[in-house]
Amino acid sequence: MTEQRITEQCVTEQRREREDVPGHPGGARGAAEVDGAWEALVAAARRTVSDGLVVGTSGNVSVRVGDTILVTPSGVPYDRLTPDDVTGVDLEGRQVLGTLVPTSELPLHLAVHRTTDARAVVHTHAVHATAVSTLVTELPPIHYMAGALGGPVRVAPYATYGTEELARNMLHALAGRTGCLLRNHGTITYGTTLDQAYDRTAQLEWMCRLWLTASSVPGLTPALLTPEQLAQAGERLRAYGQPGR
Ligand SMILES: [Zn+2]
Structure with a gap:
């Protein structure tokens, strides 16, 4: 302690x-x-x-x-x-x-604050997101809410926690995105408000859970969104915000 x-x-x-x-x-x-x-x-x-x-x-x-x-x-x-x-x-x-x-984990936070317009950063070891980080290099586009994070969510290569190397890997994975996964580690998202950063983490964890659920049905493969479908959803999310809000 x-x-x-x-x-x-x-x-x-x-x-x-x-x-x-x-x-x-x-x-x-x-x-x-x-x-x-x-x-x-x-x-x-x-x-x-x-x-x-x-x-x-x-x-x-x-x-x-x-x-x-x-x-x-x-x-x-x-x-x-x-x-x-x-x-x-x-x-x-x-x-x-x-x-x-x-x-x-300060280097992660500082790297985001130095290089983006973030006002808040949230980092977690959420279980479904961390599980997905061990399976793929990018979360398959299973739901249009990926548009709220800027597109398909990448997985940053593994590096020891708390290091500048991990911060660099994260920044590459965050290019054009407001969130990414950290391999064998967890999630990081940012926003212009704390509520927005938090909501993005919750959405990311939910999408990871969704993909794990759909892809675990034996003999069936989940349908994925095309880049065009995701881009259209992203535009709509930026213009109108999230449905139900
Ligand atoms: Zn951590």
Whole structure:
């Protein structure tokens, strides 16, 4: 465990620090934005557990506020995170908020925040998605919701967790997409809001479950969408949003 509970004195210092969030000069308003973003981040991290996308603390979430990346700390159960546990780094990974150790998967989050318009990133070890990552190099286009992720979802080649090599592999797999699978590891998605990033993870896990279900019927092979069908669905999703919303 790397948990380092902060003392009351540290809390006071941290609050003072937070009033000048790097890259987000806004005084008390900036601090309020950080507090609100942290609250939403903790709620999303807890939801990954209650929705069955994560077991224990094996997933992580990040949210960008200005040039500060708020991120789940390493090894602390999400139900024990408090408003005073705000953990933040700059785009180079230097800790600028809090004293808890940032997630060991930080390179994945930083790579996405540096190279895309992401405001939030969600990483999980969701079981169906991780199973699919061991079977194929691309999730077969079984459902048009792949259009919501930019097209057929690729699988990034395996590399040790927490390494720059894995971050590079992920960025290749994410080209033109807002989500991908990581071989023998899990999922990563991003969005312009935390809700959007979270929803994309849930949709990705659902599509993987769907493909595993359909492709496990003996003697039958699931029908797949053509690139044209997927492109048309993608255009419609961008224009009208998701059905039922
Ligand atoms: Zn992971």
